[in-house]
Amino acid sequence: MATAPPLRDVQCFAHVARHLGFSRAAAELGMSQPAVSQAVARLERQLGVALFERSSRAVRLTPAGAGLLPYADTLLETAAAFTAEAARLAAPPRSSIQLAYAPLVGALAARAARRLAGREPAIDVELRPLGWRAATEALARGEVPAALLSAPFPLGCTTGARFHVAVAHLAVPAGDPLAALPRVTPALLGRHKVLMPRVRPPGGMWARLAGTLRGAYQHQEVADDIDDYAALLDLVAAGIGLLPAPRLLATSIRRPDVRYVPFDAGDLRLTFGLAWPAGRVPAEVTTLVHAVQETLWTR
Incomplete structure (x- = not known):
């Protein structure tokens, strides 16, 4: 043959x-x-x-x-x-972009990444979960073009796609008497420690809460910044302190050793947004801003 x-x-x-x-x-x-x-x-x-x-x-x-x-x-x-x-x-190579993001809003970052992967032409998003300080340093060093993080936003950065996350619950140990209450107010926390970051910028949610808890209240400072709320639930379960919990946390992470009790401490909310170095906006960042905005509108 x-x-x-x-x-x-x-x-x-x-x-x-x-x-x-x-x-x-x-x-x-x-x-x-x-x-x-x-x-x-x-x-x-x-x-x-x-x-x-x-x-x-x-x-x-x-x-x-x-x-x-x-x-x-x-x-x-x-x-x-x-x-x-x-x-x-x-086929032409797919575009890609790196995005640093706070773990609390990981679901939003993932939806934005899926949106960009499904568009034509597709854009791959490399997600990097980073705390506030690490994300700010990565932006400054040029390691990532943009970061989805909480206020206060880094100096020298432009922000877009801002949104608010309400802090309307208090995470308490399952066996604590507070867990049986229909709601908790600051007046009931005199003998409890509240988990807080050491760095509390003026005007921010943590500074407002610390002002509310002045006097006999105790603060258990756990880190310079609080980014990984899920990890802090271990401290709550161990009885080390109570955690003001964003609604995103209360609806996404359920544990048998932790209870989320409605927390009536005024208008507490965290502000998040997409931040990038000021100056000329790269096309990839513009695309990312639009994807995050569209994700917020359709969630």
């Missing part, structure tokens, strides 16, 4: 072998039955072997046909992989 048989003929052979019939093979291939029969006959002539035993009632593989079928399947799979890889190499 001087040349390899055409793939189309091999494909017809494999389909007839799978169905043991020319009519069903032809229907699956979108060909006429005579065309499939001719392709198989042509392949048999080129190979010099009979692939099927034909009768008026049935079609059966010959021993040669049964022996060659696995090779035919491998050949067709390799050809399909070859075509797919060629198409991948021929």
Whole structure:
């Protein structure tokens, strides 16, 4: 045999072998039955072997046909992989962008990433969960073009797609008497410690809450910034302190050792937004801002 048989003929052979019939093979291939029969006959002539035993009632593989079928399947799979890889190499490279984000708003970051991955042309988003300080430093060093983080926003940055997250619950240990109350006010927390960050910028939610809890109240400062609220639930469960809980946390993370009690301490809310270095706005950042805004509008 001087040349390899055409793939189309091999494909017809494999389909007839799978169905043991020319009519069903032809229907699956979108060909006429005579065309499939001719392709198989042509392949048999080129190979010099009979692939099927034909009768008026049935079609059966010959021993040669049964022996060659696995090779035919491998050949067709390799050809399909070859075509797919060629198409991948021929396609223009996908754009990508890195986005740092606060863990609390990870669900929003993920939805924005899916939105960009599904558009045409697609944009891949590399998500990097970072705390406020780490995200700010990554922006300053140029490691990420944008970050989805909470106020106060870094100096020298422009912000967009701002939104608020209400802090309307208090996370308490499941066995604490506060867990049985319909709601909690600051007046009930005199003998409890409240988990807080050491850094509380003026005008921010934590500064307002600290002002409300002046006097006999105790603060348990746990870090410079509070970003990973989910991790702090371990401290709540251990009885180390109570945690003012954003609504996102209360609705997304349920634990048997923690209860979320409505917290009536005034208008407490965290402000989030997309921040990027001031100056010329790269096209990828503009696209990211639009994706976050669209995600907020449709959530």
